Amino acid sequence: MTRKQKKRLIKICAATVLLIAVSCLPIQNPVLRFALYLLPYLTVGFDVLWTAVRHILHGQLFDEQFLMSVATLGAFALGENREAVAVMLLYQVGELFQSIAVGKSRRNIAALMEIRPESAVVLREGAEMTVSPEEVAVGETVLIRPGEKIPLDGVIIAGNTAIDAAALTGESLPLEKQPGDRVISGSVNLTGLIEVKTESIYADSMVAKILDLVENASSKKAKTETFITRFAKYYTPCVVGAALLLAVIPPLFVGGFAGWLRRALIFLVVSCPCALVISVPLSFFGGIGGASKKGILIKGSRQLEQLAAADTFVFDKTGTLTKGNFVVTEVLPVGMSEEELLCLAAMAESHSAHPIARSVTRAYPEPFDRERIRGMTEHPGQGIEAVIDGRRVFAGNARLMREIGITPAEPSVAGTAIYLARDGQYCGCLVITDEIKEDAPAAIAALQKLGIRKTVMLTGDRREIAQYVGDALQITQIRAELFPADKVNAIEELIAGGAKPAFTGDGINDAPVLARADVSIAMGALGSDAAIEAADVVLMDDKLSGVPAAVKIARKTMRIARQNVVFALSVKAAVLLLATLGFANMWIAIFADVGVAVLAILNAMRTMR
Numbered sequence: 001m002t003r004k005q006k007k008r009l010i011k012i013c014a015a016t017v018l019l020i021a022v023s024c025l026p027i028q029n030p031v032l033r034f035a036l037y038l039l040p041y042l043t044v045g046f047d048v049l050w051t052a053v054r055h056i057l058h059g060q061l062f063d064e065q066f067l068m069s070v071a072t073l074g075a076f077a078l079g080e081n082r083e084a085v086a087v088m089l090l091y092q093v094g095e096l097f098q099s100i101a102v103g104k105s106r107r108n109i110a111a112l113m114e115i116r117p118e119s120a121v122v123l124r125e126g127a128e129m130t131v132s133p134e135e136v137a138v139g140e141t142v143l144i145r146p147g148e149k150i151p152l153d154g155v156i157i158a159g160n161t162a163i164d165a166a167a168l169t170g171e172s173l174p175l176e177k178q179p180g181d182r183v184i185s186g187s188v189n190l191t192g193l194i195e196v197k198t199e200s201i202y203a204d205s206m207v208a209k210i211l212d213l214v215e216n217a218s219s220k221k222a223k224t225e226t227f228i229t230r231f232a233k234y235y236t237p238c239v240v241g242a243a244l245l246l247a248v249i250p251p252l253f254v255g256g257f258a259g260w261l262r263r264a265l266i267f268l269v270v271s272c273p274c275a276l277v278i279s280v281p282l283s284f285f286g287g288i289g290g291a292s293k294k295g296i297l298i299k300g301s302r303q304l305e306q307l308a309a310a311d312t313f314v315f316d317k318t319g320t321l322t323k324g325n326f327v328v329t330e331v332l333p334v335g336m337s338e339e340e341l342l343c344l345a346a347m348a349e350s351h352s353a354h355p356i357a358r359s360v361t362r363a364y365p366e367p368f369d370r371e372r373i374r375g376m377t378e379h380p381g382q383g384i385e386a387v388i389d390g391r392r393v394f395a396g397n398a399r400l401m402r403e404i405g406i407t408p409a410e411p412s413v414a415g416t417a418i419y420l421a422r423d424g425q426y427c428g429c430l431v432i433t434d435e436i437k438e439d440a441p442a443a444i445a446a447l448q449k450l451g452i453r454k455t456v457m458l459t460g461d462r463r464e465i466a467q468y469v470g471d472a473l474q475i476t477q478i479r480a481e482l483f484p485a486d487k488v489n490a491i492e493e494l495i496a497g498g499a500k501p502a503f504t505g506d507g508i509n510d511a512p513v514l515a516r517a518d519v520s521i522a523m524g525a526l527g528s529d530a531a532i533e534a535a536d537v538v539l540m541d542d543k544l545s546g547v548p549a550a551v552k553i554a555r556k557t558m559r560i561a562r563q564n565v566v567f568a569l570s571v572k573a574a575v576l577l578l579a580t581l582g583f584a585n586m587w588i589a590i591f592a593d594v595g596v597a598v599l600a601i602l603n604a605m606r607t608m609r
């Protein structure tokens, strides 16, 4: 609890004791009784009255302080001393609740902020210098001791260690790392001293991107949220106006001014839209914060709302449903040795970040002179073109070969074929195979259990392989041999057909698709930076089980937000009706206001778990 919250709690307790004491005193004199009731009232309500006065002087009417002041002073005027104090008291209880809840959801986000590195120890001319992470350039060497946060993304050049990435991924198992492995900023170095060669400046690092994303999460409002804010703007003046009419018009005809004034005051107490105005954004904030603890970053409430509403889940294949860790199973050269073909492929692929390229370079660990590779062009969804030793080399699928006038024979073994051609001459092919991610079948099944009828796989790979993966995972629709642009068209077709597609990809070749889908999910750590920027939801690790987990959180959050809206509005409507008819008293009004607010906040806090 903060100091302000403690102060409020003390005031509430003191006022409660005073209220009970005063109620027990057998005092008949009404003036003296009023004076005594003022004690607890001012103890707990002075701030509210004072704020109301200040706001009125600034021309700010109809805020909650004003409404509470008018309602309680009105109750005093009617001689309902105890009710007047109780309204103020419970209003403060509601305020306390609210600030505790907001504080809690802030802390959830703040826990994530802990990943921000304060400084970096950089090696410059043999000496260690402690600088802020922003001052480290690409390619510098930073020294990270056990227990320290990794300040920038990079590759280990010396030292072995274990890394704790729990703050980023929610995965608490430490990861063993050795020279050559990548480490990600924001994770914690656990056991060994390491030297890391930086790969990006701080502003482009993972930690900066995540913090940016989280800090901006609350600015993207959900439709439900904007609706509530707009609604509150009209609701309060309308109810206050109705209260005024109720106090003035009926007495002109039927008399009984005090009775009607009492009804009008009840209106004022329920006119405060606090429960709605607080609990709906709080639900979203809680949901986003709770998800971030599990390594699921949702960029805003709007994205959360869309994720909850998505009815068709579309997946990229390579790197998303499959591991993207291809193994070269076959080397089939034409007119050269296997060694030469593998070397040629590795050189051609050496500058690409595509999972295929990385697997091919891994299969040929021999060093080669990088100067020999000149131009490099990626043909998305097809392959690579590079100039090696002055000769033009193509490496890619059959479509790429056909484009340069070669029709290669399909290898008889199963797998994805990478064909190679040099200076228009066919050189043979490599066959590579990929594995389905271990948790993919469970993730797809979980989505189906969540009521998702339609799952779609989009891939640039051959139809046979696509069919094999699709069948293994029980995906309902398979579309193969697509260019990146075809994938965008496929999403557009789904949207035109009335579906609300959510697209999940690893960000390699699919940033345009991520941008086009209603809601897009990027597999984080392995995904490209472009994906993290284009996607609405980022899974920090590359586990597919994050997709159903994110959907569950989004739906739960939406359910809670909706419950709060319906609950608060119906209770208020009921009380307004009862008050008009003369069946409600101040106590019921207090419940309708504070009770509903507290219940709604408690309900909203369920999203944080």
Ligand code: ADP
Pocket (backbone or CB within 6 Å): 316, 317, 318, 319, 349, 352, 354, 356, 357, 380, 381, 382, 383, 384, 395, 396, 397, 416, 417, 418, 458, 459, 460, 461, 462, 482, 483, 484, 508, 509
């Ligand atoms: P997916 O849709 O499964 O994610 P991509 O669109 O990235 O796959 O690639 C589609 C196909 O294009 C691959 O199956 C492969 O045949 C070919 N291809 C793409 N990039 C490369 C590359 N760097 N080297 C060789 N072939 C590639």
Ligand code: MG
Pocket (backbone or CB within 6 Å): 316, 317, 318, 319, 506, 508, 509, 510
């Ligand atoms: Mg891909």
